[in-house]
């Protein structure tokens with residue numbers, strides 16, 4: 001058990017927590033990052049399964065994700081393009097399989113017209129409302145009290161068009177049924193990627209991958225921190241209790257009842273984990289909001305947070321990886337890309353690794369379809385899923401040499417995928433308070449991002465943003481230990497310096 005005194009304790013070594021740590025270290029502020037798992041990276045995880053390197057979690061990078069691309073450059077990580085040459089496949093509601101080229105699904109003229117109308121409507125709402133403060137817009141309540149499913153059907157009587165457009169946000173992004181979240185939440189999702197058109201363009205949103213895997217972003221930052229005397233990353237260290245006390249001795253009424261600005265007098269916060277106890281000036285909860293309640297806060301969080309956090313939940317998706325001796329679909333003139341709102345696997349892509357002679361497909365099974373798939377035993381599930389892949393790309397898809405299902409719903413320290421969203425009506429009701437600190441406690445994760453919401457880019461932006469907020473509110477003396485930079489000690493006055501390993 002380690003006892004540490006640091007300026008900032010960060011709970012969670014995913015991309016958000018580690019980016020915050022890196023930014024704070026650049027400013028000379030000492031940090032300790034406590035991570036529940038035996039690895040860093042959180043929802044990014046690159047692993048070897050039966051001899052195949054697989055991206056079990058987050059992987060794709062799009063051109064608008066400039067915070068992530070800048071970080072990749074700094075960390076000397078290169079990217080490669082997703083394979084996309086050849087025709088795509090669309091499976092219609094009646095099961096008809098059609099090969100097509102270009103952006104629009106091969107649907108009837110009427111359905112195409114309705115899809116284009118819905119895309120234009122969502123583009124214009126995304127532009128008008130934006131990703132920064134969707135809850136503050138005049139239309140926020142109106143759009144937040146209607147489900148995306150019903151909103152779509154209020155705009156169009158074409159069921160196939162509604163299902164196809166619904167798929168991009170519901171199955172494809174929030175991984176919840178379109179009836180369970182609002183139209184405003186859908187607009188936020190679109191605005192966070194620049195536009196709805198960007199989201200529906202797989203060549204844009206699924207543009208590049210990191211050579212060697214996305215988890216390296218976290219691993220490289222953790223390596224930097226390990227070599228830095230002002231930083232600690234402690235694995236196998238789930239934080240169970242976060243206790244904080246104002247310097248004037250007050251507890252529980254810290255001038256931040258509904259969030260709001262942290263008190264001016266400063267706080268001491270202590271994080272108790274299985275492997276370390278860290279005393280600090282600030283804490284960053286860099287975990288998805290559905291996990292906040294895994295930590296006991298002393299004093300308890302204010303009513304507003306207790307309520308808000310119950311309205312943020314993770315979706316559910318199975319990411320299926322199927323590796324074949326060769327990318328056989330390419331010989332057939334197919335890109336490996338396929339869509340169907342009515343199939344078990346709703347999206348499939350060529351996910352072959354950089355310079356790998358084998359071919360890898362990745363498929364996604366979302367929300368209620370994932371419930372169904374998990375109701376089957378493992379063999380039956382694999383059979384149904386590979387049959388669904390074969391429906392897009394032919395019978396050779398039935399026999400992968402490596403087969404793996406990413407099952408984030410079973411991961412104790414995540415509990416779903418890809419990220420959290422509000423239930424119906426929650427975004428306009430609580431969104432304005434989601435980033436307000438409570439005393440010395442700040443909130444940072446991709447789930448709370450505007451640009452890059454739900455993506456690694458959003459996690460990075462949130463880490464940078466949270467670090468900047470803490471640096472701006474530094475008038476109080478920091479706990480600057482001997483392992484921190486002197487400049488900060490001089491600027492803010494060092495009060496404590498201690499490290500005890502027991």
Ligand SMILES: Cc1cc2nc3c(=O)[nH]c(=O)nc-3n(C[C@H](O)[C@H](O)[C@H](O)COP(=O)(O)OP(=O)(O)OC[C@H]3O[C@@H](n4cnc5c(N)ncnc54)[C@H](O)[C@@H]3O)c2cc1C
Pocket residue numbers: 011012013014015016017034035036037040041042043044056057058059060061237238239240286287288291294295319406408413414416417418419444445446447454455456457459
């Ligand atoms: C299957 C899947 C596919 C995805 N695809 C993409 C994609 O292609 N592109 C993209 O950009 N994004 C993708 N994402 C999303 C992306 O991975 C996440 O948005 C990103 O990882 C979030 O980073 P974070 O740091 O906010 O949270 P996380 O990555 O979840 O990190 C939080 C960390 O906190 C730890 N933790 C939790 N509770 C505690 C506790 N009490 N004490 C200590 N530690 C704790 C967790 O173990 C975890 O390591 C995908 C995600 C999944 C699951």
